[in-house]
Amino acid sequence: MENETLIIVVSALAAAISFAAFALPFLNRTEKKERFKNIVEKRRKALFDATRDGSLNKIKIEDNVSARDSMAAFYKFQKMAGDMGEKVRDKLLQAGNRNPNAPLKFMIAQGVLPVILCLFVMMIISGSDKEFASSTVLMMIFGMAVAGYKLPDILLKNTIIKRQEEINLAFPDALDMMLICVQGGIGLEQTVDRVAHEVAEHSETLAEELGILSAEMAMLSDRRQALQDFARRVGSGGAKSFATALIQAEQYGTSVSQAMRVISEEIREMRMATAEQKAASLPPKLTVPMIIFFLPALFVIILGPAGIQASGAGVGG
Numbered sequence: 001m002e003n004e005t006l007i008i009v010v011s012a013l014a015a016a017i018s019f020a021a022f023a024l025p026f027l028n029r030t031e032k033k034e035r036f037k038n039i040v041e042k043r044r045k046a047l048f049d050a051t052r053d054g055s056l057n058k059i060k061i062e063d064n065v066s067a068r069d070s071m072a073a074f075y076k077f078q079k080m081a082g083d084m085g086e087k088v089r090d091k092l093l094q095a096g097n098r099n100p101n102a103p104l105k106f107m108i109a110q111g112v113l114p115v116i117l118c119l120f121v122m123m124i125i126s127g128s129d130k131e132f133a134s135s136t137v138l139m140m141i142f143g144m145a146v147a148g149y150k151l152p153d154i155l156l157k158n159t160i161i162k163r164q165e166e167i168n169l170a171f172p173d174a175l176d177m178m179l180i181c182v183q184g185g186i187g188l189e190q191t192v193d194r195v196a197h198e199v200a201e202h203s204e205t206l207a208e209e210l211g212i213l214s215a216e217m218a219m220l221s222d223r224r225q226a227l228q229d230f231a232r233r234v235g236s237g238g239a240k241s242f243a244t245a246l247i248q249a250e251q252y253g254t255s256v257s258q259a260m261r262v263i264s265e266e267i268r269e270m271r272m273a274t275a276e277q278k279a280a281s282l283p284p285k286l287t288v289p290m291i292i293f294f295l296p297a298l299f300v301i302i303l304g305p306a307g308i309q310a311s312g313a314g315v316g317g
Contacts, residue, residue, distance in 0.1 A: 094235035095159040096205065106152055113148035120144070163205055164236040168271060170203035171238050174210065175264035182257045188246075189217045209234055223250065238267040 088103040121144050125132055132140075174195050181191040196210035209230060216226035224247050231243035245259040 090232060090235070091156055091160060093233045094163065095156055096163055096208075106156070109152045110149050113151060114145040115148075117144040117148040160235065164234070166203055167206045167209070167234055168236055168238055168267065170199055170206045171236075171242075172264050172267045172271070174199050174203075174206060175242070175260050175267070179257055179260045179264065182260065188223075188256065189214055192217065209239075237270060238263070241266060 088106055092099075092102045092106065118141050121140050125137060125140070177195045177198060178191050181194060182188065186194070192210050193214035196207045196214060199210070200207035212233070213226060213230045216229060217223050220226050227243040227246055231240045234240075242260075242263050245263050246256065248254070249256045249259045
């Protein structure tokens, strides 16, 4: 009876796990689409509020606060930090952080983290029974200060790289879909919006950026500004090429579909070149792990029996 109960429990757990594995991908797709829609709707609302207030030409990227408060915080910060604040803001936008107060928080973190780490090192040194030389203490404090200052920037760069890699993987396919829509006679704003909804399941990041681009192109009077903002937010070479090609196509009256086709092929070539570069750099990276981990074990396997036989012969002699 106990075996039958155990079999029933195990079967029920296996069925529950199978159902969860089947249902989770669909739930994740729904969550991605809902998040994408929320971000785009917030952007549209902010643009509409800015249009109603007559301050559309001062619009910047924001997410959780109103357009007026966002711009006030941004210009206060820009006045305090100047060009450095603008660069930090561009990096945060490329990392997906659209909060206008984020640059100020980032620079505060760069100033506070070194102090915290230095105080932590001093507490450890003061609580230790071992005496350290003055030069060693100074080097430790200086190293922690540098690490605390660089840590936010390193984390931000890693986020930017991962985000751009995700966008670059899905961007050529999105351009192909845009090309089909444009050749079918759909307007550029509707094309971008439709493609954003289509790629939401595969690349949430690209869907968000395309959704914001479609909202800005629909609400802003200057389409060029919307494309420049898109290139600024994404920061990758493919996005910049895409924005530049569409701006030039609109300025000189050339074919938008031809520009999209060329940019799609160019981004695929860039992706292939990056893959070849990573493949070429793999053998030198594997050299050190092979020397450290594989060769000692290989020598033990090859020379071990001979050493055992030699030692046995020496004992017997």
